[in-house]
Amino acid sequence: MLSENPFATEGNWYRGNLHTHTTSSDGVKTPAAMAEHYHQNGYDFLCLTDHNKVTDIAGLSSDDFLVIPGTELDVQRKEQGYHVVAVNVPTVPTSLPGTEVSAALAAIREMGGEAIVAHPYDLTINDLLPVEGYLGIEIFNTSVHHAFGRGYATLHWDALLSRGKRVWGFATDDAHWHFNDHRPNDACGGWIMVKAPSLTLPNILDSIRRGLFYASNGPEIKDITITDETVTVRTSDCKSITFVGQNWGTSEKFTALGSRLLSSAEYKRRGTEEYLRVECVTKEGQCAWSNPIWFTQRGDKDVL
Ligand SMILES: [Zn+2]
Structure with missing residues (x-):
């Protein structure tokens, strides 16, 4: 990382x-x-x-x-x-x-x-x-x-x-x-x-x-835990939690179905993620955004 x-x-x-x-x-x-x-x-x-x-x-x-x-x-x-x-x-x-x-x-x-x-x-x-x-x-x-x-x-x-x-x-x-x-x-x-x-x-x-x-x-991000296998997030109550990578193959959205809400989600790492960021959305549409966690060297030339 x-x-x-x-x-x-x-x-x-x-x-x-x-x-x-x-x-x-x-x-x-x-x-x-x-x-x-x-x-x-x-x-x-x-x-x-x-x-x-x-x-x-x-x-x-x-x-x-x-x-x-x-x-x-x-x-x-x-x-x-x-x-x-x-x-x-x-x-x-x-x-x-x-x-x-x-x-x-x-x-x-x-x-x-x-x-x-x-x-x-x-x-x-x-x-x-x-x-x-x-x-x-x-x-x-x-x-x-x-x-x-x-x-x-x-x-x-x-x-x-x-x-x-x-x-x-x-x-x-x-x-x-x-x-x-x-x-x-x-x-x-x-x-x-x-x-x-x-x-x-x-x-x-x-x-x-x-x-x-x-x-x-709006929402609170309470924790993000990163291991070699997973990225896990805990939040205040949300309707959806999305892990956003550089493409579809490294992104995944978790949506609470029915009336229940989410307060955590776990992304299983594919090994091809250049980075991941986490986006959490409440049922009212308010958002919290983590910064990207970079896993690869790509982009180092652009470090500002
Ligand atoms: Zn201004």
């Missing part, structure tokens, strides 16, 4: 959202009010990502709540525009936004940050494959889901993974505090659960970089 399993790693689980807007750009709530809201709703960390600027986070963190500086950048490749969430950057480079996407991602990393491609539903695999330097993509974005019904991007993720691109899957809110009479509030809808030794910025970032987290907009 070539990637780490957060369920077999020492530490505690920390819940966080890495994509949030405030009154510093087009959000409704102040940075302090947004931090307070997430803290009150059981979150442990929050990254403020106002558009093309880094919002001042001074005084927003406490012993049990970590606020991370960040931004959401508009960048370009050829004719295609990208939104990129930059986590843990102190400032926006003066040449940004509007610069070429891979240069922007390199600048983010030079500053000690990490880049996530935001709401990639409207991008294609051909837009994503040539770009180098992003840690992952948003496989669920609450705001885009509630506003436009285009918040899920697991098809993009599978297309990247099956081509050997090792990128992690993030659920985020892109919260603006936007809602109306037919649209739920976009705060606290999608999150990641990070396994880390403690709630410090270096520890949380290190675990995110290593893929020691899973994403969810």
